[in-house]
Amino acid sequence: xxxxxEIISQQIGELFTCTVLQDYIRxxxxxxxxxxxxxxxxxxxxxxxxxxxxxGETSRWLRMQTVSDKRSIKQKQLIADVCLNHAxxxxxxxxxxxxxxxxxxxxxxTRIAQGSLRVSDIVFTFRGxxxxxxxxxxxxxxxERQIPFQRSETxxxxxxxxxxxxxxxxxxxxxxxxxxxxxxxxxxxxxxAEHALAQWYDLSHLKVGPEALKFVSLFDDTxxxxxxxxxxxxxxxxxxxxxxxxxxxxxxLAA
Numbered sequence: 443x444x445x446x447x448e449i450i451s452q453q454i455g456e457l458f459t460c461t462v463l464q465d466y467i468r469x470x471x472x473x474x475x476x477x478x479x480x481x482x483x484x485x486x487x488x489x490x491x492x493x494x495x496x497x498g499e500t501s502r503w504l505r506m507q508t509v510s511d512k513r514s515i516k517q518k519q520l521i522a523d524v525c526l527n528h529a530x531x532x533x534x535x536x537x538x539x540x541x542x543x544x545x546x547x548x549x550x551x552t553r554i555a556q557g558s559l560r561v562s563d564i565v566f567t568f569r570g571x572x573x574x575x576x577x578x579x580x581x582x583x584x585x586e587r588q589i590p591f592q593r594s595e596t597x598x599x600x601x602x603x604x605x606x607x608x609x610x611x612x613x614x615x616x617x618x619x620x621x622x623x624x625x626x627x628x629x630x631x632x633x634x635a636e637h638a639l640a641q642w643y644d645l646s647h648l649k650v651g652p653e654a655l656k657f658v659s660l661f662d663d664t665x666x667x668x669x670x671x672x673x674x675x676x677x678x679x680x681x682x683x684x685x686x687x688x689x690x691x692x693x694x695l696a697a
Contacts, residue, residue: 446467446485447462447467453548469482471483475562481559483551494550494551496554496558498534500561515582516579517564525537527557528553537561539554575624580609580622580660580685581593589692589695589696595610595619597619599645605645608620616656618694620660621638621642621658621659623660624661624662631667632669635673635676638659639676642657642680643679658683658694658695660684660685661684
């Protein structure tokens with residue numbers, strides 16, 4: 443019986459090279475991550491079932507390209523689409539596929555290698571290592587929920603200072619201003635909260651009258667930089683919402 447390495451060599455040729463490890467056979471593919479590193483796929487066989495996986499190397503490579511290991515909603519959807527299109531599965535951070543019945547090992551290997559390449563291309567959706575900002579994610583979320591909004595609207599405060607609001611939303615019941623509080627620095631978090639406090643206080647005249655506006659401070663709590671004091675700083679002048687709980691955020695805009 444031919445070994446998997448012999449099969450790969452016969453079916454694909456010398457572009458793919460095999461190395462036998464303790465628990466896996468490592469297959470070095472000709473595919474490259476965007477920085478030029480080779481994409482390796484690992485093969486294991488148990489009870490006649492051959493499984494191919496990247497052992498999480500693609501996810502680890504992506505994490506190394508950004509200061510945050512969090513993926514945006516859009517990025518997660520892109521990865522899910524890649525898995526669907528290439529018939530692979532994401533499990534515990536790994537890309538995995540079984541060699542299907544009547545499918546050649548070469549075809550399965552090419553399929554998961556191409557999937558790893560497509561997932562690594564998600565790096566091009568990073569801006570300065572993270573191209574899609576939190577406000578971009580919020581805009582996508584509002585559009586998906588069909589909540590009408592305007593971005594970056596400038597309003598003068600009572601002091602005469604102009605303030606730029608991240609979002610102005612309008613539902614059937616009420617309108618709201620949304621300020622997105624996001625930072626990757628714990629030392630900068632308090633300054634961000636204080637800025638929101640000053641903004642809401644200066645615009646407080648817009649909270650009264652027949653067309654009163656609701657103020658919402660949306661904290662990007664996917665970064666562990668905030669303290670309870672930061673939340674309390676703005677809770678008296680605005681509703682506090684958290685990006686990790688988008689359904690509650692949507693409810694705050696409608697009631």
